[in-house]
Amino acid sequence: MVRQRYRLDFGYEGTAFSGSQRQPGLRTVQGVLEEALARLAGEPVRVALAGRTDAGVHAVGQVASFDLCWRHDEATLARALQAWLPEDVVVYRVARMPAGFHARRGAVDREYRYRIWQGEQPPLFLRRFVWRFAGLLDLRAMQEAAQFFLGSHDFRSFAGHGLGGPKATTPRVRTITMAEWHLLSPVVEPVGTGAQIVEFRVRANGFLPQMVRTMVSALVRVGTGAAEPSWISELLERCDRRAAPPPAPPGGLVLWRVRYPEDIALATPASRADEESRG
Amino acid sequence: MVRQRYRLDFGYEGTAFSGSQRQPGLRTVQGVLEEALARLAGEPVRVALAGRTDAGVHAVGQVASFDLCWRHDEATLARALQAWLPEDVVVYRVARMPAGFHARRGAVDREYRYRIWQGEQPPLFLRRFVWRFAGLLDLRAMQEAAQFFLGSHDFRSFAGHGLGGPKATTPRVRTITMAEWHLLSPVVEPVGTGAQIVEFRVRANGFLPQMVRTMVSALVRVGTGAAEPSWISELLERCDRRAAPPPAPPGGLVLWRVRYPEDIALATPASRADEESRG
Numbered sequence: 007m008v009r010q011r012y013r014l015d016f017g018y019e020g021t022a023f024s025g026s027q028r029q030p031g032l033r034t035v036q037g038v039l040e041e042a043l044a045r046l047a048g049e050p051v052r053v054a055l056a057g058r059t060d061a062g063v064h065a066v067g068q069v070a071s072f073d074l075c076w077r078h079d080e081a082t083l084a085r086a087l088q089a090w091l092p093e094d095v096v097v098y099r100v101a102r103m104p105a106g107f108h109a110r111r112g113a114v115d116r117e118y119r120y121r122i123w124q125g126e127q128p129p130l131f132l133r134r135f136v137w138r139f140a141g142l143l144d145l146r147a148m149q150e151a152a153q154f155f156l157g158s159h160d161f162r163s164f165a166g167h168g169l170g171g172p173k174a175t176t177p178r179v180r181t182i183t184m185a186e187w188h189l190l191s192p193v194v195e196p197v198g199t200g201a202q203i204v205e206f207r208v209r210a211n212g213f214l215p216q217m218v219r220t221m222v223s224a225l226v227r228v229g230t231g232a233a234e235p236s237w238i239s240e241l242l243e244r245c246d247r248r249a250a251p252p253p254a255p256p257g258g259l260v261l262w263r264v265r266y267p268e269d270i271a272l273a274t275p276a277s278r279a280d281e282e283s284r285g
Numbered sequence: 286m287v288r289q290r291y292r293l294d295f296g297y298e299g300t301a302f303s304g305s306q307r308q309p310g311l312r313t314v315q316g317v318l319e320e321a322l323a324r325l326a327g328e329p330v331r332v333a334l335a336g337r338t339d340a341g342v343h344a345v346g347q348v349a350s351f352d353l354c355w356r357h358d359e360a361t362l363a364r365a366l367q368a369w370l371p372e373d374v375v376v377y378r379v380a381r382m383p384a385g386f387h388a389r390r391g392a393v394d395r396e397y398r399y400r401i402w403q404g405e406q407p408p409l410f411l412r413r414f415v416w417r418f419a420g421l422l423d424l425r426a427m428q429e430a431a432q433f434f435l436g437s438h439d440f441r442s443f444a445g446h447g448l449g450g451p452k453a454t455t456p457r458v459r460t461i462t463m464a465e466w467h468l469l470s471p472v473v474e475p476v477g478t479g480a481q482i483v484e485f486r487v488r489a490n491g492f493l494p495q496m497v498r499t500m501v502s503a504l505v506r507v508g509t510g511a512a513e514p515s516w517i518s519e520l521l522e523r524c525d526r527r528a529a530p531p532p533a534p535p536g537g538l539v540l541w542r543v544r545y546p547e548d549i550a551l552a553t554p555a556s557r558a559d560e561e562s563r564g
Contacts, residue, residue: 017409017474066409066474096409121473128367128375130296130345135410135473190472194400194414195296195345195539203472260474 007075011107015099017066021134022094026059042090047074056109056264057116062256067263071109117209117263118218126198137258143229145187145204151228151235152185162245166216170247184209219253227251286354290386294378296345300413301373305338321369326353335388335543336395341535346542350388396488396542397497405477416537422508424466424483430507430514431464441524445495449526463488498532506530
């Protein structure tokens with residue numbers, strides 16, 4: 007029985023987690039995953055996670071890498087792992103990987119989605135997965151504003167956890183390759199007449215702490231008419247966290263997908279089309 | 286301050302309730318609603334509910350009627366009530382009604398929806414709101430089978446709680462005016478390639494205990510190929526609960542809408558079209 011590198015694709019509801027990263031005495035995604043793996047392995051297992059998510063943030067496209075001695079096949083490992091994990095974590099796939107694979111360092115890009123409930127009625131089934139915003143939003147202005155994020159920028163104005171404060175002098179450049187708004191019809195519960203969910207989809211090579219949620223709150227400010235779309239450009243140039251509004255609530259955010267070189271290389275035109283319609 | 290009859294339109298996630306009907310020592314929908322109303326009124330309040338839902342069954346179209354002395358307007362009552370209710374209950378609307386209005390006895394018909402997760406991936410955000418069925422389902426056969434339910438039939442074969450057992454000699458005739466399958470794309474989380482949610486929509490003047498869930502489990506049996514569509518017709522004729530399979534799990538079921546004479550009379554062609562697309 008040989009030690010082998012694995013890739014785990016999984017998801018979780020973030021509501022009952024104190025974020026993804028292990029913290030002593032708190033229930034975290036990394037904590038419950040390492041605990042389940044330790045039970046299977048009979049020894050401590052350390053995992054690397056592709057994306058760091060805050061307390062309350064969800065994931066359907068999280069990826070972990072770890073080493074494990076396991077005598078059965080990957081499908082059996084997936085089932086065994088699911089059996090030891092709590093019901094707010096789901097295992098999508100387990101795959102054996104070359105020893106060099108690392109979930110965080112190997113990732114090409116990450117996609118997040120953020121949902122704003124614009125319903126006439128309050129959300130019920132989806133209440134943990136949306137931000138209910140009661141005011142009217144000008145989606146066209148938000149779409150226009152989102153374009154200012156595209157390309158490479160220093161995102162200090164949008165970074166939490168001290169990375170964007172007045173003492174933050176290190177540039178924090180990230181490259182945004184998608185930033186767009188979509189309308190969703192939630193189908194699982196009624197929203198009321200003329201109401202809907204608006205969803206922000208953003209993809210980048212990497213994100214700073216609270217970056218997506220701060221981008222969303224700035225775009226919503228444009229959507230209410232309190233700022234012009236070009237204000238986004240000003241915020242980016244300021245490189246000061248104090249210039250941007252506080253982050254939007256965590257419950258609306260989902261880590262949707264992390265891509266690796268092999269995912270992109272393997273994608274055929276048909277599977278790419280499927281990926282596009284995955285949402 | 287005068288005692289007045291009210292209509293409350295509301296919804297709940299059924300997961301943490303022991304059903305809708307008040308039961309001593311258990312957390313029920315009627316129990317938490319009467320408790321919230323009693324706090325507002327300063328005296329006991331009894332409510333009538335339009336539809337009875339089992340433990341784990343959800344509602345977005347439940348209606349209650351009750352009498353209350355309240356000095357402010359309906360919108361204020363709705364907000365006050367929401368403030369006293371737990372987060373798994375949402376208030377959609379409160380309206381003053383004529384004294385003769387009764388949520389259960391006055392209802393013209395009820396619509397339920399039942400969701401089956403046919404995803405390649407397991408459900409995560411929607412796990413409490415779907416039945417995950419791993420096998421393949423022939424939706425065309427299920428659609429054909431559903432037609433046998435239309436019209437007036439004795440539903441003893443589909444009735445739980447002793448209403449359909451071998452000693453149940455009383456006919457239990459109900460009139461089904463809609464019984465159809467739809468495909469949903471859940472949008473809030475990925476289902477995997479070629480997967481989806483299938484939803485059964487059924488409307489009748491009334492339903493017996495466990496009736497919708499037993500209809501669904503019989504239709505699923507047709508969908509797997511284990512029975513022909515015409516088997517539904519045989520089941521109805523048997524008038525014996527033992528002939529039909531056990532009910533489908535409660536989590537997939539939602540009380541979607543209850544209609545009253547005034548709702549139907551007031552519906553304009555435009556609002557009817559909106560109702561149709563409400564899901």
